[in-house]
Amino acid sequence: MPALLRRFLGVVFVLLGVMLLIFIMLRIIPGDPVSVLLNEHVNPATVEKMTESLGLNKPLPEQFFSYLLGALKGDLGKSYYMRKPVTALIMEAFPYTLLLTVLSAAFAWAFGIGTGIISAIYNNRLPDYIFRGLSLFGISVPVFIVALSLQYFIYFKLSLLPLTYNGSLQSMILPAIALGWNSAGSVARLTRSSLMGELEAPYIDTARAKGLTTRQAIVRHGLRNAMLPVITMMALQLSSMLSGAVITESIFSISGMGKLALTAVQTRDMPLLQGTVLFMAFVISMGNILADVINTILDPRLRV
């Protein structure tokens, strides 16, 4: 499939750009990272030795090139603060973020698509107004407010679920809902509008003429076509979900990628921050390709 190949090439170029951008942005800071890393009152010889051992004395293009070569081999450097390879730290943290994102995507899909369909079927009647209001509310609440509200009501008032993540799947429910809340809102809105568009299509009339009820026509015929833009959007939302994961992980103390990045900023750990961001950009790009592939499988019109 040459189209897919071209897509892959495009992603490679984008990731190169991502790497370059992070590399430049992290190096325009005034002052050198080594004196920040070591305390201020060390002798210059130590600073020089450290700079050399970290490879920070080489010219920037050379540093970039060796970083690039390392990244291709899966070596993202060594964390300044935690003194471990960045790749190992990422591999420790990523499963948590993956679990959180998958659970919250499942919640967003189930809740968003479900309410979106109900909205479209009951267009401009009470259930539609309720769910439309709810979805607009859904996209207007920041992740941290959803998270704190869940902690207040579900943990504190009703004591149904644990306050923070403790390793059990149960304690992942609140973080997943908190993170999926916004996406559920946008999925519901898109499902509704996309399904409404499909309902005007002639094939729905045909299906009705063949004796299907409106509801059957919507579910068997309309929904299939209406889902295509929703799937594309879900892939694009991966990016905002991973953004939200930073906040969710910090509130529910999950030691995932977001926590790792936040720690990197707070401890001024450049290789760790660089590696984490690069890895997340990689995940997002892969997600976008996956959405393309799924769409090509589902929509024969794209296979030309």
Next chain:
Amino acid sequence: MSSSSPSNKETVMRKVPLFSRMPILPPSVTVPASIILLIILLALLVPIVSPYDALRQNLTERLSAPGTAHILGTDALGRDCFTRIFYGTRISLFVALIPTAFAVLIGMAAGIAAAFFGKAADALVTWLSDVTLAFPGMLLAMVIMYSFGGSFSSIVISIVIMEWGSIARIVRSVTLSILENEYILAARSIGVKRFNIIIRHIIPNLIPTLIVLFTLNIPASILSESSLSFLGIGIQPPEVSLGLMVNESRTLLFNKPHLVLGPAGMIMLLVLSFNFLGDALRDRFDQEV
């Protein structure tokens, strides 16, 4: 029209009341717009209206309950919450307007360039927007915070970088459809310079799209600032921001929920109003976005 006499015209003119020529805006526009205007007004007037200072600590009045003296009570340092909410709202409104406007302007310039200045420009803009869109916004902001520190300008830069790419994409596609019009061909064939075509034909036709894009991106800007400040890497104390206020009261969530509810409610009210307004404007002006 040419047959109608002047006197006839006059009577027609007189019968049409002045305001009926102005577009009648539906309540879906006027209601959120008036809420936003009211909030702006309160945020501007808060130093005059409120007897309290947002920063002055009053340790004898720590954590006082909501009442007549302090409408929403005081925080852990005895500062009046209601006053602080409106000072925080100033930051939110500023972030809503300024970085979003920058993002729209940059997105507009890039989008027009991509559509108008040949394949190389198109490829460059597409690549750059793909690169910035491949970042999770919050992590991109963290990289900027790492380099420039948690300050106001870092937040502005982060928001612009997060938002310009998707704006440029939409402007590019709308510009391409504008370029297909015959008046563009006509202008080109009589030798109008490219710059003049952009100024006189493309930008005026882009304006509805730009207004809608601006309004639709405002909620994202407000949410970015409040989230960054909540994480402690945005606005730094002693400055006041709604997200920071939520963060500062987080430890008191179970004892004094109103301290979280106040700023959180204001963020939601602002975002919800701008979301409603953006939706209504899109339905009215531009379905393409």
